[in-house]
Amino acid sequence: MVQLTNSHKGNGNSGWTILFFIVGFTASLFAGWIVFPKLLYSKKQQPIDFNHELHMTHVDNGCESCHFFREDGTYSGVPKLVQCIDCHQEVQGDTGHEALFVEKYVSKGKEVPWLIYSRQPDCVFFSHAAHVKLAKMDCETCHGHIGQSTSLKPYEYNIITGYSRDIWGKNPENYLGLKTNTYDRMKMNDCAACHLEETGRKSSVSTEKDGCFVCHK
Amino acid sequence: MKIDRRCFLSLGIGAAAGTALSPLPWKLMDDASIWTQNWPWTPVPPDGEISYTDSTCTLCSGGCGITVRKIDDRVVKIEGRENHPVNNGGICVLGLSGTQLLYGPTRVKSPMKKINGTFQKITWNQALSEITEKLLTLRAEGRSHTVAAIAGSSRGTVSALLQRFLTAYGSPNFYCQSSIEDSFSLSHIQPQNNKTIPGFDLENADYVLSFGTGIIDGWGSPVRMIQASNAWKTKNLKLIQVEPRLSDTAARSDEWLPSKPGTEAILALGIAHVILQESLYDQAAIDYHSEGFVTWRTAVLGHYHPDKVAEITGIDAKTIFTVGREFGQAEKPVAICGRGKGNTPVSVAEMSAIHALNVLVGNVNKKGGVFTLPEPNYISWPEISFDTKAETSLQTKQIAEGGLLHRLPSAINEAEDSVTLLFVADANPCYTLTDTKEVIRAFKKIPFKVSFSSYMDETAKLSDLILPNHSYLERYEDVPVTSGLRNPVIGLTKPIVNPLFQTKHTGDVIISIARAMKGSIESSFPWKNYYQCLKNGLGQHWNPLLNNGVVEITYIPEFEEIPRFAFQIPNDKPQVLLEGNENKMDLTLIPSDSMRLSSGYIGAPPFMMKTIPDTILKDNNTLVQIHPKTAEKLELKQGCYAILKTPRDEKKVKIHLSQGIGEDIISFPRGLGHTAYDSYLAGKGINFNELIGPVEDPFSGLDVAWGIRASLIKA
Amino acid sequence: MTQEYRKEKKYGMVIDLDRCTGCGACMVACMAENNVPFRDNETDKLKSITWMRIYQLTNGKSYPNEEICYLPRPCMHCEGHNGHSPCVTVCPAVATDYDRETGIVSQIPTRCFGCRYCMAACPYHARYFNWWDPVWPEGMEKSLSPNVSPRMRGVVEKCSFCFHRYQLAYEKAASEDRRELRENEYQTSCTQACPAGAITFGDLINKNHAVYKIKKDPRAFRLLERLKTNPKIYYLSSREWVRRAGDNYHPEEETGKIKSHQ
Amino acid sequence: MDSAFIPEGVKRCPFPQFLAGLGLAGVVLAWGIFAMLLCWLKGLNQTNMNDSYGFALWIWADLAVIALGGGAFFSGFLKYIVGKDELKNIINFAVLIGFICYSSALLILAIDIGQPLRGWFIFWHANVHSMLTEVAFCLSCYFGVLTIEYIPLILENRQIDKIPFFHNLSHNMHEVMAVFAATGAFLSFFHQGSLGGIAGVLFGRPFAYREGLLVWPWTFFLFTWSAAAYGPCFTIFLIKLLEKITGKKLVKDNVIDLLAKISGWMIFTYIFAKIIDTWYWAVVTVQSKGQTLMDFYDDNMFYGLWILVAEIVVGGIFPALILLTKKGRNSASLLWAAVILACLGVCINRWVMVLQVMAIPVLPFEDWALYYPSWQEIATTILPVAYGVILVMISYRYLPIFPQEKELNPIESH
Amino acid sequence: MFPFISFEWVWDIEHVVFMGGLWYAVSILGIGMAYCIIKAAIDKKEV
Structure with missing residues (x-):
């Protein structure tokens, strides 16, 4: 038990000592767990708000209508202006964002500088074809239910690394390695864990997991 | 109870413990390392759609087909085009480095005018009106003939347009770099006034006798030659290399005959002697293809006995006999010449002596031999109209007398105001012409110089106005290729990317200047733009060219049309002519060519510089190769500095000892010593051309310098 | 659910030194393909990054009997004993690894922290350190390929057998619902560029691949085979002195396979 | 001025003189720190290392200081585990030297790596097959042990000792010191060995490669052995040096004699093993790779056969013979000679195992690669020396490093 | 470094022996130091 009494000479202020310890301890815990993550991440708004749900009702082919595979098997990712122009040469609906889109980008022929939540760093190679076509995974496993969203959430990123927060994990418990959904975090270990579980490949001599070059370039 | 420093210590410990149990230190540590993995100053190439486009390389005269890989609209890689008649998938260092020329810092990004010694950006309108005005004024003053132009090649539409402009304008002063084909042409008797070009069916030859020809050092169309040389390897055919130094070609040959420098022609005649003496020649073929055999035969038999030849060339008589017999008895032997990359002409005497071997064994215009082809005149334009x-x-x-480019500098230096305006297209005479110092002096005398260069090369740097051409990856242009091929081939460059900068196609510039001149000049240029001019001019070739990117011109001339070889009577006293006093300078300086170093008008891009071994260039020093015995004589050691002196100039060089070169010979790498371009190339080493000067062939007047007397003194 | 294994492969090369002309195309093809940086002065070859390097070998005889042979040297992708190649075992942070599925020795620059132990371990000098920040002159960064990540200062890099080409080929195959690649779908940049056709690349254990047969040529040898590095680059040369240059031999030893022809 | 902090019963130089000494060493330290910052901020291009010399002067310095610092673990081992109680008079100093050597080694490693901010990958992403991983782990853990061993010394400062908590802590730590020392000896054994293993496992480098036992090459054992053998010599050397500088006798002769004798036997046995190893390597290992001994000794000035002789005979057999004989140990000049030669011997061994390995061509068509360090490398290599001097100065002045000092140097007049 | 957490961890003899030995040593040091500090703190009160 902590003794707060002034019972011995020479260390008569042990109560204060302990109190100060507790104050320092809790304050730094608070700073580390609550304040620090707030400071570490910054937010940016997407240049244009985009309604996935609305678009899904207008296309025939689901996600692949806009996010498609190219002929060489590579993945097109976020659509380029040329694809958007197919429909949005003129303003179609009555949302302010569409009008803004046409005005700012379509009419000027400028690409929209989308901020990509799931962008991996440059050293990562990711094959959509291998995951979607060979392994028959669905988009939600990694991207969550973005297809049903009506507007784009702000893009949060780490101010030191520049990583998107979606890659790093949004919640404090993600730091501890905990995930509730498959799409909660997309760090190397998450990819590797799934690879080990799904493919069982242990081709790496050093790690007895999938080889480094499967995902790195 | 009081708060003392112990409490603060306690606070500190508590804070430390709390911090350690929070993500803060760990995440910062992790993020710091991730930051190092994504340093903002390390570029991240944007991803995009991969596409491939075929085109033609113009960086040397080889004319290889290329396939350009793009990511969205960026060129990221140039590869050899599969199934292309010239290079079939292969590619060379220079071709591969093309992206660096496209995006490199050496590009001239807009028209530039030199004002008070420094270049300033101007608009195309300003540039064009300035040049038009100058031309109109000169014409009005009756000084049309003082306008001159230098083109890199005599072929192709752009060169032809420039020549056409000069002609229509009224100047006879159009020059282009002479080549080995000129020597070949001159050694033949022409039926009409047509030039002749050689075609080599080297893939099908079975005995190749090469007189200093850098078959795999960049001669002809380099990639195709490397492929041919490998075809010989597989078929176990013989390659004999006559050369004073162990070049890569010599190293790969089946037999290296280390002749003394400049004695190639004499050796050829020695070999001819053996063939004649042992009656290994084909009389019927000789009658059919040539003239003047009998007198020549007497001369060769009289003055070129192998014993005598051995003395001069350093190749022993036994070897000469063996080679002569082998050559005479081979089924499809071929003798080729043109030292190193073969970019400079050889003397007609030498060409004659060597080509005579082909004629002797009757392998002219035959499979596996040498073809005498007419110039591929594939451009058809309306006649030029002239005014008085x-x-x-x-x-x-x-x-310059005889239209010889190498005579131009001295002509300018001698006569004031002989040239008042000079155009330079696809050429870099201030680097590639011999006796470069004189060339630069002449250039400085010309009041107004206009360069069409895409790159800030030596000539562009000295010019008063630069009208930058599109890079070869940004433009349409025909690429005629003749060098070393069996049949001439026309390739087409295509705009792979939109022009990156404010550049303009040289063809378009010439056409618009011509149209601005009005009158007969304008009417000589009846095209809207260069594209139309190209399309119309190429006629039947255009569509196949546009679709396939390449057209092979197979043309079998009638007998009457075939130029006949003229045996040239050799000197009765075989001798080697070389600039310089033998007593003062007892060494011979010869250049060495390499595939890894570009020595033409395009400077080596950074990637190419990376491949150069440190036995050629170390820091900014050129290394010259000498034999250890020569070094011993001169008290020179590996890696030490020495002063290299020639009658033209002297330079500080470093010494590299090599067993691949004979005594008293200095081998000097060609392609270094640029003073322009970018920091990756400028100031590296010494330009060989500064050390030698033109040596005129008495027969043709061509500059046939292949080396020079020199001395080396320890520095 | 465990998916079927991809077939085990051992990608390797056979380089025919009788064909190689030393033109340097493989070196530049590699640099252009793999975003290799360059500097103003590249003449210090001990600091110049060239994943593929061409050595000039001479027979040591004097003029005019000297002979030259060029020897292109990519990373040997040593298998060592069970994948324990010299460099892989020593890397303290698993930045380099041997992949049993492809036989490729990978190098992950973002994992590397620059201790250079692997460079000390590699007898072929196939590994290069980024002594400087890679800098491309303004505008030239446009020529960089997104398929290979540019490296930063302070890390080691080396030839990867153009592994990104495998990745792209595999991606294409995946989009066609295939798991295996055809021989010509995955070729390295140097193989493709070589005008002499001196380089053959493929799966050394696949009977249908060209390398499978060529590596059994009596002219074949590997560099420093006696060190048990078990490299995946085979060289062909008909010249005994060249084969001898591939490894250390006592004077009385023969290289074995074919009688010398000179 | 600072007399309140100086241990009782000993005499120290005047404070300004002390400050002047610190200042002098401080200048050198600052120079080293400047060079270190250059390396961190601008990268390793500040050095003359190159792709042939991935390891160079630093790594040699690193291995050398760890070998020389081996006195700490071996004295600890002798005192706490073997029970040579006399050594308690020397153990404090041995610990101090060990602490300096190991902290320097860690600092050098932190400068040497190309990506210092990723240095922790060696722990987090550890590859246990790598000798370097083993080095990093054991080195940092053993550094922890040395810190633990050094703390009680600090706590014994006259002022700190007045605080009951620290007094007790110091007392408690002394009580369980044997456990720490044993753990330290265990860790030391492995990391000294792993440092040897770093070179010994390089099967692509025939000069370095030695066969061995299980996963450990012979160099693993040789390095541990040599560190234990030569480390005490360095301790003795520094004591003698310190005695010269202070003009005082600090440790009794019998203590030195004991340590010197043990060291002598260790060097003797080590050099015997080393000769066998070299012989086996030259006759069997190297031959099987198609090479001969002389392939590794060129006639260039750096790596002639002299270096092998210098290492084994001059730096091994000579000091061993001197230290083994009572006469040798008792003669001041011979003892000096022995400890200096021994320190040189082990440094040459580490030099050879790092730098000669890099210099020797492995591919038959390559040449010897020679290398000259840049000033930045030299400065950062001298940095630990300056730092060590400063730490010794402060420790000597304020801490009771030498228990026998008071007895040997009684203060006569009050 | 850590079983279950670190990507590079493999359950094989090398990891168990090497890391096991290391964690063992680290634990001894940790426990030893904790013991000393706690005992010193308790002792302090009994002076």
Whole structure:
């Protein structure tokens, strides 16, 4: 038990000592767990708000209508202006964002500088074809239910690394390695864990997991 | 109870413990390392759609087909085009480095005018009106003939347009770099006034006798030659290399004959002697293809006995006999010449002596032999119209006698104001011409120089106005290829990317200047733009060219049309002519060519510089190769500095000892010593051309310098 | 659910030194393909990054009997004993690894922290350190390929057998619902560029691949085979002195396979 | 001025003189720190290392200081585990030297790596097959042990000792010191060995490669052995040096004699093993790779056969013979000679195992690669020396490093 | 470094022996130091 009494000479202020310890301890815990993550991440708004749900009702082919595979098997990712122009040469609906889109980008022929939540760093190679076509995974496993969203959430990123927060994990418990959904975090270990579980490949001599070059370039 | 420093210590410990149990230190540590993995100053190439486009390389005269890989609209890689008649998938260092020329810092990004010694950006309108005005004024003053132009090649539409402009304008002063084909042409008797070009069916030869030809050092169309040389390897055919130094070609040959420098022609005649003496020649073929055999035969038999030849060339008589017999008895032997990359002409005497071997064994215009082909005149344009002004001024004498480019600098240096305006297209004479110092002096005398260069090369840097051409990856242009091929081939460059900068196609510039000149000049250029001019001019070739990117011109001439070889009577006293005093300078300096170093008008891009071994260039020093015995004599050691002196100049070089070169010979790498381009190339080493000067062939007047006397003194 | 294994492969090369002309195309093809940086002065070859390097070998005889042979040297992708190649075992942070599925020795620059132990371990000098920040002159960064990540200062890099080409080929195959690649779908940049056709690349254990047969040529040898590095680059040369240059031999030893022809 | 902090019963130089000494060493330290910052901020291009010399002067310095610092673990081992109680008079100093050597080694490693901010990958992403991983782990853990061993010394400062908590802590730590020392000896054994293993496992480098036992090459054992053998010599050397500088006798002769004798036997046995190893390597290992001994000794000035002789005979057999004989140990000049030669011997061994390995061509068509360090490398290599001097100065002045000092140097007049 | 957490961890003899030995040593040091500090703190009160 902590003794707060002034019972011995020479260390008569042990109560204060302990109190100060507790104050320092809790304050730094608070700073580390609550304040620090707030400071570490910054937010940016997407240049244009985009309604996935609305678009899904207008296309025939689901996600692949806009996010498609190219002929060489590579993945097109976020659509380029040329694809958007197919429909949005003129303003179609009555949302302010569409009008803004046409005005700012379509009419000027400028690409929209989308901020990509799931962008991996440059050293990562990711094959959509291998995951979607060979392994028959669905988009939600990694991207969550973005297809049903009506507007784009702000893009949060780490101010030191520049990583998107979606890659790093949004919640404090993600730091501890905990995930509730498959799409909660997309760090190397998450990819590797799934690879080990799904493919069982242990081709790496050093790690007895999938080889480094499967995902790195 | 009081708060003392112990409490603060306690606070500190508590804070430390709390911090350690929070993500803060760990995440910062992790993020710091991730930051190092994504340093903002390390570029991240944007991803995009991969696409491939075929085109033609123009960086040397080889004309290889290329396939350009793009990511969205960026060129990221140039590869050899599969199934292309010239290079079939292969590619060379220079071709591969093309992206660096496209995006490199050496590009001239807009028209530039030199004002008070420094270049300033101007608009195309300003540039074009300035040049038009100058031309109109000169014409009005009756000085049309003082306008001159230098083109890199005599072939192709752009060169032809420039020549056409000069002609229509009224100047006879159009020059282009002479080549080995000129020597070949001159050694033949022409039925009409047509030039002749050689075609080599080297893949099908079975005995190749090469007189210093850098078959795999960049001669002809380099990639195709490397492929041919490998075809010989597989078929176990013989390659004999006559050369004073162990070049890569010599190293790969089946037999290296280390002749003394400059004695190639004499050796050829020695070999001819053996063939004649042992009656290994094909009389019927000789009658069919040549003239003057009998007198020549007597001369060769009289003055070129192998014993005598051995003395001069350093190749022993036994070897000469063996080679002569082997050559004479081989089924499809071929003798080729043109030292190193073969970019400079050889003397007609030498060409004659060597080509005579082909004629002797009757492998002319035959499978596996040498073909005598007419110039591929594939461009058909309407006749030029002249006004009287042009007609009169065209009668003036050319400034450089005989239209020989190497004579131009001295002509300019001798006569004031002989050239008042000079155009330079696809050429870099201030680097590639011999006796470069004189060339630069002449250039400085010309009041107004216009360069069409895409790159800030030596000539562009000295010019008063630069009208930058599109890079070869940004433009349409025909690429005629003749060098070393069996049949001439026309390739087409295509705009792979939109022009990156404010550049303009040289063809378009010439056409618009011509149209601005009005009158007969304008009517000589009846095209809207260069594209139309190219399309119309190429006629039947255009569509196949546009679709396939390449057209092979197979043309079998009638007998009457075939130029006949003229046996040239050799000297009765075989001798080697070389600039310099033998007593003062007892060494011979010869250049060495390499695939890894570009020595033409395009400077080596950074990637290419990376491949150069440190036995050629170390820091900014050129290394010259000498034999250890020569070094011993001169008290020189590996890696030490020495002063290299020639009658033309002297330079500080480093010494590299090599067993691949004979005594008293210095081998000097060609392609270094640029003073322009970018920091990756400029100031590296020494330009060989500064050390030698033109040596004229008494027969043709061509500059046939292949080396020079020199001395080396320890520095 | 465990998916079927991809077939085990051992990608390797056979380089025919009788064909190689030393033109340097493989070196530049590699640099252009793999975003290799360059500097103003590249003449210090001990600091110049060239994943593929061409050595000039001479027979040591004097003029005019000297002979030259060029020897292109990519990473040997040593298998060592069970994948324990010299460099892989020593890397303290698993930045380099041997992949049993492809036989490729990978190098992950973002994992590397620059201790250079692997460079000390590699007898072929196939590994290069980024002594400087890679800098491309303004505008030239446009020529960089997104398929290979540019490296930063302070890390080691080396030839990867153009592994990104495998990745792209595999991606294409995946989009066609295939798991295996055809021989010509995955070729390295140097193989493709070589005008002499001196380089053959493929799966050394696949009977249908060209390398499978060529590596059994009596002219074949590997560099420093006696060190048990078990490299995946085979060289062909008909010249005994060249084969001898591939490894250390006592004077009385023969290289074995074919009688010398000179 | 600072007399309140100086241990009782000993005499120290005047404070300004002390400050002047610190200042002098401080200048050198600052120079080293400047060079270190250059390396961190601008990268390793500040050095003359190159792709042939991935390891160079630093790594040699690193291995050398760890070998020389081996006195700490071996004295600890002798005192706490073997029970040579006399050594308690020397153990404090041995610990101090060990602490300096190991902290320097860690600092050098932190400068040497190309990506210092990723240095922790060696722990987090550890590859246990790598000798370097083993080095990093054991080195940092053993550094922890040395810190633990050094703390009680600090706590014994006259002022700190007045605080009951620290007094007790110091007392408690002394009580369980044997456990720490044993753990330290265990860790030391492995990391000294792993440092040897770093070179010994390089099967692509025939000069370095030695066969061995299980996963450990012979160099693993040789390095541990040599560190234990030569480390005490360095301790003795520094004591003698310190005695010269202070003009005082600090440790009794019998203590030195004991340590010197043990060291002598260790060097003797080590050099015997080393000769066998070299012989086996030259006759069997190297031959099987198609090479001969002389392939590794060129006639260039750096790596002639002299270096092998210098290492084994001059730096091994000579000091061993001197230290083994009572006469040798008792003669001041011979003892000096022995400890200096021994320190040189082990440094040459580490030099050879790092730098000669890099210099020797492995591919038959390559040449010897020679290398000259840049000033930045030299400065950062001298940095630990300056730092060590400063730490010794402060420790000597304020801490009771030498228990026998008071007895040997009684203060006569009050 | 850590079983279950670190990507590079493999359950094989090398990891168990090497890391096991290391964690063992680290634990001894940790426990030893904790013991000393706690005992010193308790002792302090009994002076």
